[in-house]
Amino acid sequence: MILKILLIEDNPDHIEITKRILRKASEDYQLDVAMDSREGLKMIFEGSYDAVLCDYRLPDSTALDVLKEINNKNKKVPFIVVTALGNEKVAVDMMKEGAYDYIVKDVLYSDTLDMIIKKAIDRYGVNKEKERLEKEIIKAYRGLKETQGQLIQAEKLSAVGQLASGVAHEVRNPLGIILQGVNYLEKKISAKETDIYEILIMLKDNVKRADKIINALLDFSRVASLDLKPEDVNSILEVSISLVRTRFKFENIDVIMETKQGIPSALADKNKLEQVFINLLLNAIQAMPAGGKIIIRTYDKILEEIKKGIGRREGDYFRVGEKAIIIEIEDTGSGISEENLKKIFDPFFTTKGPTGGAGLGLSVTQNIINEHKGFISVESQIGKGTKLTVILHAAEDVLKREG
Ligand SMILES: Nc1ncnc2c1ncn2[C@@H]1O[C@H](COP(=O)(O)OP(=O)(O)OP(=O)(O)O)[C@@H](O)[C@H]1O
Numbered sequence: 001m002i003l004k005i006l007l008i009e010d011n012p013d014h015i016e017i018t019k020r021i022l023r024k025a026s027e028d029y030q031l032d033v034a035m036d037s038r039e040g041l042k043m044i045f046e047g048s049y050d051a052v053l054c055d056y057r058l059p060d061s062t063a064l065d066v067l068k069e070i071n072n073k074n075k076k077v078p079f080i081v082v083t084a085l086g087n088e089k090v091a092v093d094m095m096k097e098g099a100y101d102y103i104v105k106d107v108l109y110s111d112t113l114d115m116i117i118k119k120a121i122d123r124y125g126v127n128k129e130k131e132r133l134e135k136e137i138i139k140a141y142r143g144l145k146e147t148q149g150q151l152i153q154a155e156k157l158s159a160v161g162q163l164a165s166g167v168a169h170e171v172r173n174p175l176g177i178i179l180q181g182v183n184y185l186e187k188k189i190s191a192k193e194t195d196i197y198e199i200l201i202m203l204k205d206n207v208k209r210a211d212k213i214i215n216a217l218l219d220f221s222r223v224a225s226l227d228l229k230p231e232d233v234n235s236i237l238e239v240s241i242s243l244v245r246t247r248f249k250f251e252n253i254d255v256i257m258e259t260k261q262g263i264p265s266a267l268a269d270k271n272k273l274e275q276v277f278i279n280l281l282l283n284a285i286q287a288m289p290a291g292g293k294i295i296i297r298t299y300d301k302i303l304e305e306i307k308k309g310i311g312r313r314e315g316d317y318f319r320v321g322e323k324a325i326i327i328e329i330e331d332t333g334s335g336i337s338e339e340n341l342k343k344i345f346d347p348f349f350t351t352k353g354p355t356g357g358a359g360l361g362l363s364v365t366q367n368i369i370n371e372h373k374g375f376i377s378v379e380s381q382i383g384k385g386t387k388l389t390v391i392l393h394a395a396e397d398v399l400k401r402e403g
């Protein structure tokens with residue numbers, strides 16, 4: 001294996017000696033020479049040397065300046081300083097700058113040069129390998145951390161789910177009794193008693209509200225079995241939109257459809273997906289109390305990049321090269337702060353106050369998408385708006401894979 005060495009040295013005698021020593025030591029050495037630091041640096045940056053031998057005292061500067069310049073530019077090469085006898089302190093200083101070794105011009109020069117160069121090259125190789133391994137360990141550690149986070153989240157969700165379904169059933173019965181009582185009283189009171197009537201209506205509204213929350217809770221805890229079929233996401237979107245259409249007009253919201261016609265089918269549970277879109281549309285509406293725009297996009301895409309949820313490993317939701325169906329619902333509403341962005345998928349997280357939502361919409365939504373082995377993500381900017389992106393598997397891909 002050829003070892004390309006650069007010698008930076010201005011003394012012709014010394015150049016000659018070094019050439020001779022290396023030629024004698026091995027046929028593998030190929031020596032280039034630079035006579036000053038400027039030329040030397042140029043050759044280092046342009047070439048690829050296995051090692052650099054640099055005389056300390058150069059006509060235009062010192063080896064220390066050369067090494068500093070190399071470090072500045074982040075160039076990595078084993079660097080060996082050649083110093084005059086009695087100048088070892090300089091060499092030690094240079095080692096502190098990152099020089100790999102030093103050699104003194106004395107009687108031992110010819111005996112040790114070959115060994116010192118080879119040792120420096122070896123050590124450089126080991127260091128490079130160490131750096132590579134360190135990087136790999138950091139990467140693996142990050143991956144582990146992320147998986148751990150997901151596990152904790154999954155655990156939390158399943159605990160909430162179990163709790164929720166228990167509580168929901170318990171609370172439903174008393175609510176039913178209250179509602180029956182209210183209905184009874186409504187019939188009993190006379191038309192004159194408008195104040196009592198208003199109270200009854202208020203009671204009824206609140207019972208209904210509580211019932212709605214319980215339904216959401218139950219949804220949340222029992223998404224387990226889906227009825228997955230090839231479905232046209234555009235048609236599902238249309239149904240969802242029709243269910244909230246009156247709200248759009250009422251709240252002064254323009255809906256802009258950028259759906260792709262003839263998009264391939266997604267593998268989906270129609271009813272559950274309808275619920276997902278309604279949740280997302282309602283959130284968008286609620287984020288724009290003074291009106292605004294909702295842009296709805298659908299398209300299909302072959303996944304190329306590796307990012308969260310998309311990868312090459314078994315267990316990644318999506319694989320590179322797979323076709324995905326993508327649905328985006330974007331609004332021009334209030335946006336979500338960076339801090340809240342981390343929490344919006346948590347059950348019961350809401351910023352809508354006690355009379356607003358239960359904070360279950362997005363956790364139910366995420367649960368449903370997870371059950372689809374799909375992926376939901378959010379991008380938002382305070383004051384500008386929010387975009388929720390749902391990625392589903394194309395039916396053809398999954399059916400092909402499963403045979
Ligand atoms: N499009 C959006 N724009 C701004 N904020 C949003 C948007 N979507 C969700 N959020 C924020 O995320 C929170 C959680 O949303 P989620 O749908 O889970 O609950 P909710 O809407 O508050 O209540 P629920 O959906 O149960 O009626 C919301 O309270 C809101 O702060």
Ligand SMILES: [Mg+2]
Pocket residue numbers: 279282283357360361362
């Ligand atoms: Mg909501």
